[in-house]
Amino acid sequence: MRFRSELKNYQQESHYFRLRLWVGALLVLVCFGILAARMFYLQMIRHEHFHTLAESNRISLVPVQPNRGMILDKNGVILAHNFFVYSLEITPARVRNVEETVNQLAELVSIDALDRKRFKKIMAESEEFESIPLRTHLNETEAARFAVNRYRFPGVEIKSRLFRQYPQGPLGSHLVGYIGRINDKDIEQLKESGQLSNYKGSDHIGKTGLEQYYESTLHGKTGFKQVEVDSGGHAVRVLSSTPPVPGDNLILSVDSKLQKIGEEAFGDRRGALVAINPRNGEVLAYVSMPTFDPNLFVGGIDTENWKLLNESLDKPLINRPLRGIYPPGSTFKPFVALAGLEAGKRLPPFSIKDPGFFMLPGNRHRYRDWKPEGHGVVDMQKAITISCDTFFYGLAHEMGIYAMTDFVRHFGFGQKSGIDIAGELEGLLPTPEWKKRRWKQPWYPGETVIFGIGQGYMLSTPMQLAQATAIFANNGVAMKPRIVASIQDARNDSIRPVDPVIVDRVELHADNVAIVRKGMEDVTLPGGTAVAVGAGAPYTVAAKTGTAQVVGIKQGEKYDASKLDERHRDHALFIAYAPADDPKIALAVIVENGGGGGATAGPIARKVIDYYLLGKEPAPAEMPAAAATAETAPAATGAALTPAATPTANGDHQHD
């Protein structure tokens, strides 16, 4: 009985236990069912989604930087190109202590104070995760020494980078320009132009000169590699790639030899020279002195060099041909002369007897000529040759300001020439409306009078003077000036020439042109204001000298006492074209504080014309200073004698 009950008990208990087990088994099946459903959801229903995520995880698009186009002169001399350098780069985000890392690296490769400074500056301007060059141009030994110790430096890498180099150094630096690291402003601009994606992988962009203007041509199209990456972002293998399209090469109309002769002719003087082929607008030389070495800017300029360039009294960074504005002075006279002749005034045999001054009717104020005793009997042609102020005072008064400005506007004054370098200034062609707007004052008759000799408010750039000369030399047909003559496709070397463009055309009478030209030809002949320029030349030169009074010294500028006097001297101006009967070159020269135009600016022009037309190189010993002393011809100094003629005049200068 007891056994039975025990057995029954056991059976009951066992039954009870099995029930619990069954419930447990049910729990297991339900839970595994949930897992199976989850797997079904992940692997069937959401498969596409996760497949995409897995692909984007593993595939990374790596931009491949295109080779930037080269810049070559008309004969193929390289002005800008690229070459590979090893550079030691740090990604600050991946380095625990940047300072310490730099110190440790300095034990392996030489890192000087300049490198450190530049690195710090770039680091301050960059994002944490960007790779920043510490030392560039590592040699093989240094690269190898680092490679051996690489494991010690996570976040430090040697990169083989394409580096921009300007093999001619400072030659034509304002023309060629330079590239620099892309900054926030550049990114904004790229965003606006929709070009930002093309700059993935690029860290440089054209900042000035042709490098800037032709950025889209030079840069090329960024390629892409589809790379399989691991979770650390390291490339494992390349899946596919779209190669980059290299940038096109620029072939200039500038001859680097001519450019060099132009620059050297300036010596240590400051100034600008622009030479143009008047027939097609090709720029032959583009000189801005002093120059600087654009190579300094490529890797990011260090503070010291930047200070040196930026704070120099000589202002080497100013692009003078486009951004230097000067009163044209007497170089403006040929254009006023032509305006008069075309209006039927002062036609031969008209002449005046010059007393050495001009007076407005009913007014006793004397507008003086640069030659106090006067020039005697002067007709139009002679007035140009000897730069007679009195003659042009009268003509200007008689024509009125509008007749003159309307005419000379066809020669490019007061407007941008449209040259292929950015940043060009418009200069100033003053009118009564402009004065009312700008100064809230009426226009006085005296201001028309001095406008006739290129003084007063009138301002022009060297570029404009050269362009005006070229337009005159081309019988009133204005060609768009351009530095790039053709663009070469880097893939197949095919060359696309840049076609000449006519931008303006003014009808001129041949008789009138001949009078002005004769007057200008005589400038370089005995009796003219720039005899030295024509002396012994086998071709004829049509030219005009000029002088611009120096603008008052700005406040806050530091002056070297010994240089003070020199910097108060007038600017020397000179325009010319040659050969006068079949113009091949037209140019404008400005020598800052150069004194008379014929004496200092003229000889510079002569050297350039000599080389361009004859292939004659200047004798190496010949210095511009020597040429200046050899020349004693009087220069036009009208401006100096006309107190009303400072461009900074605020409107209340002397008049009646």
Next chain:
Amino acid sequence: MIERLINRLFKHIDGFLMGSIAITMLLGLFVLYSASGENPARMMAQLTNISVALVVMWVAANIPPQHLERVALPLYLLGLVLLTGVAMFGEITNGARRWLDLGVARIQPSELMKIAAPMMLAWYFAKREASLQMVDYIIAAIFLAIPAAFILKQPDLGTTLLIVGSGIFVIYLAGFSWKLILALSATFAALAPILWGLLHDYQRRRIIILFDPHQDPLGAGYHTIQASIAIGSGGLAGKGWLSGTQSQLDFIPERTTDFILAVFGEEFGLLGNLFLLLLFTLIIGRGMLIAAQAQNTFCRLLAGSIALTFFTYAFVNIGMVSGILPVVGVPLPLISYGGTSLVTLMLGFGILMSIQTHKKLVAT
């Protein structure tokens, strides 16, 4: 002669259970080969682990359950002593104090507890069988809570969970009242919002991230997100052995240990996952059958607990890798790389086999 030796060798091995386990471990070796980046050293290490575990299993299978019943209490006490030792002199690795250096070997006493705790509870219930009262369940809960508290403090959430689970299974199988189970569940559900209110913001945030990995995709949530991507991108048939991009390109952290299922799911797809679930179901089913056929309370409770604990292992791991459970450190049983948990698991299977093969014939 040889036949007798083989007979002797396999006398206490349960063929069905052994077969299922062997297939699962073989599968595990293939996955590990892929997950380790085809690393032969890893394979050798894991083969060694398996060999040791098999020996342990064999030994356990040959120990009659009565002996086990006798050592239950001493083993449990030894476990407590060792856990106290860990708390006082334990080595800290990866921010947790889990290991104890005994001079001859480094051991992880919490692993011992995985077996000792359910054994202790089974022993206790078997002893109190005749006169089971409410207070016995409370005492059992205390036996369970002491080691659990030690291990939670180490901290080792995964192991705590498994040990508490194994003990609760014993209590449940011993006949804990359904009404009380319901009442306790209801009480916990009611208290949850109040407990939530008592937590600090940072603690709440941790819990939220535990359940929603997208709150912290680069931190705590990274594992789960990448694992989901791996499994999901595997599709129906998987990307093929050694061809999982997520796995091979290092996007899955801990891919040879806790997250090895992500590798498996990516390379073998839904079909592979279902096959693995089937294998686990067979193993658990066999364990439950052994429990059902066991001849005394100690064996029944212990066998049932071992089978259900194995289920907990599998469910928690697969649940966390597939993103429906929070990430706690529980390996995928029989597949994840590592010796410690494998040895414990196989010890459990050895005990199951012992229970199954030491039955006395009983007239029914």
